[in-house]
Amino acid sequence: xxxxxxxxxxxxxxxxxxxxxxxxxxxxxxxxxxxxxxxxxxxxxxxxxxxxxxxxxxxxxxxxxxxxxxxxxxxxxxxxxxxxxxxxxxxxxxxxxxxxxxxxxxxxxxxxxxxxxxxxxxxxxxxxxxxxxxxxxxxxxxxxxxxxxxxxxxxxxxxxxxxxxxxxxxxxxxxxxxxxxxxxxxxxxxxxxxxxxxxxxxxxxxxxxxxxxxxxxxxxxxxxxxxxxxxxxxxxxxxxxxxxxxxxxxxxxxxxxxxxxxxxxxxxxxxxxxxxxxxxxxxxxxxxxxxxxxxxxxxxxxxxxxxx
Amino acid sequence: xxxxxxxxxxxxxxxxxxxxxxxxxxxxxxxxxxxxxxxxxxxxxxxxxxxxxxxxxxxxxxxxxxxxxxxxxxxxxxxxxxxxxxxxxxxxxxxxxxxxxxxxxxxxxxxxxxxxxxxxxxxxx
Numbered sequence: 001x002x003x004x005x006x007x008x009x010x011x012x013x014x015x016x017x018x019x020x021x022x023x024x025x026x027x028x029x030x031x032x033x034x035x036x037x038x039x040x041x042x043x044x045x046x047x048x049x050x051x052x053x054x055x056x057x058x059x060x061x062x063x064x065x066x067x068x069x070x071x072x073x074x075x076x077x078x079x080x081x082x083x084x085x086x087x088x089x090x091x092x093x094x095x096x097x098x099x100x101x102x103x104x105x106x107x108x109x110x111x112x113x114x115x116x117x118x119x120x121x122x123x124x125x126x127x128x129x130x131x132x133x134x135x136x137x138x139x140x141x142x143x144x145x146x147x148x149x150x151x152x153x154x155x156x157x158x159x160x161x162x163x164x165x166x167x168x169x170x171x172x173x174x175x176x177x178x179x180x181x182x183x184x185x186x187x188x189x190x191x192x193x194x195x196x197x198x199x200x201x202x203x204x205x206x207x208x209x210x211x212x213x214x215x216x217x218x219x220x221x222x223x224x225x226x227x228x229x230x231x232x233x234x235x236x237x238x239x240x241x242x243x244x245x246x247x248x249x250x251x252x253x254x255x256x257x258x259x260x261x262x263x264x265x266x267x268x269x270x271x272x273x274x275x276x277x278x279x280x281x282x283x284x285x286x287x288x289x290x291x292x293x294x295x296x297x298x299x300x301x302x303x304x305x306x307x308x
Numbered sequence: 309x310x311x312x313x314x315x316x317x318x319x320x321x322x323x324x325x326x327x328x329x330x331x332x333x334x335x336x337x338x339x340x341x342x343x344x345x346x347x348x349x350x351x352x353x354x355x356x357x358x359x360x361x362x363x364x365x366x367x368x369x370x371x372x373x374x375x376x377x378x379x380x381x382x383x384x385x386x387x388x389x390x391x392x393x394x395x396x397x398x399x400x401x402x403x404x405x406x407x408x409x410x411x412x413x414x415x416x417x418x419x420x421x422x423x424x425x426x427x428x429x430x431x432x433x
Contacts, residue, residue: 102352104345187423194419197348198412229409231416244433246420251326262327266417
């Protein structure tokens with residue numbers, strides 16, 4: 001039996017791979033009630049990934065309609081410290097409400113990558129690909145890691161998975177064409193996904209670029225976040241707009257008029273303290289790699305749930 | 309004369325509580341393959357402890373360790389160790405903040421590692 005799908009959900013489904021669409025049809029068939037099917041459609045319409053919707057369906061399948069309504073509705077239980085934005089979003093997005101009320105889902109990331117369609121460039125690259133590079137890019141499309149990027153509006157700006165090339169030629173030099181988006185979002189979607197269960201949203205800002213946030217403003221905002229217990233992700237690099245590594249600003253320690261920042265590099269596992277004056281000097285960071293000497297981007301938390 | 313408010317004991321005033329100590333705990337949890345959802349679950353279960361008496365907070369931590377997280381010995385052990393360190397009321401919110409930060413840092417580090425693939429040379433430049 002084919003279940004009707006709302007226009008909004010269909011719009012999202014059209015962006016899914018054929019396999020993911022087929023799986024969703026099966027999820028609707030397996031759903032225990034019309035209410036479950038309705039909420040699954042709303043989760044799709046809210047632009048959740050196939051993996052998330054699948055995990056959500058698994059979580060709610062065993063619930064009665066009464067339990068399901070209770071699990072995905074805030075009305076009676078909404079505490080005062082939910083924001084208006086959270087309440088409004090929860091009305092339209094049952095999966096969001098489910099998590100806001102303490103429910104957890106465990107999306108299979110491998111499945112999400114497999115089911116998500118390869119991102120199609122919406123914006124023509126600003127550089128011309130050579131025929132060989134073009135062929136290489138086409139060849140990579142099957143291997144390219146898409147994951148949650150498939151939802152991103154700027155999926156076209158994502159870097160290629162050069163690590164998947166094996167013995168293939170190296171990527172083009174930075175001076176010719178950078179695989180790194182300098183204006184696209186690098187972390188927002190990944191951070192949103194990773195901290196969804198903790199209800200923290202993020203916004204990414206370039207630092208020191210023309211018209212962008214200044215470093216001193218960025219540090220002031222970051223200080224507010226770490227004081228509330230939220231580490232702040234950043235990118236560092238040799239110059240403005242050249243993002244080379246991601247680090248975490250773990251905490252800040254103020255003494256008189258000076259402030260020190262504890263920085264953590266997850267790849268090198270270096271944990272260092274840096275004086276704010278040194279950060280503002282943009283001359284050197286206390287990591288072993290001295291090439292990356294300044295903060296180039298910062299990702300600040302936007303909304304906090306009661307616990308934070 | 310007003311009674312002086314109890315000061316937090318050394319583990320809770322260490323500058324490295326939410327730095328080196330936190331990262332070491334995180335490494336232990338990762339080695340024990342404790343998943344993010346367990347950390348999130350832990351944070352959600354600890355809500356409401358702020359303001360309760362030390363004895364009650366410690367008992368709740370031990371209860372969580374022995375019941376809900378009995379299948380996650382590394383996480384259970386962490387909760388029991390911290391419960392044993394609680395000495396005064398002022399330390400309860402400090403511990404809750406530490407455990408919340410632990411869960412959040414774990415999620416962020418995972419995201420940064422995934423995101424590094426989008427950088428030149430996988431973020432190792």
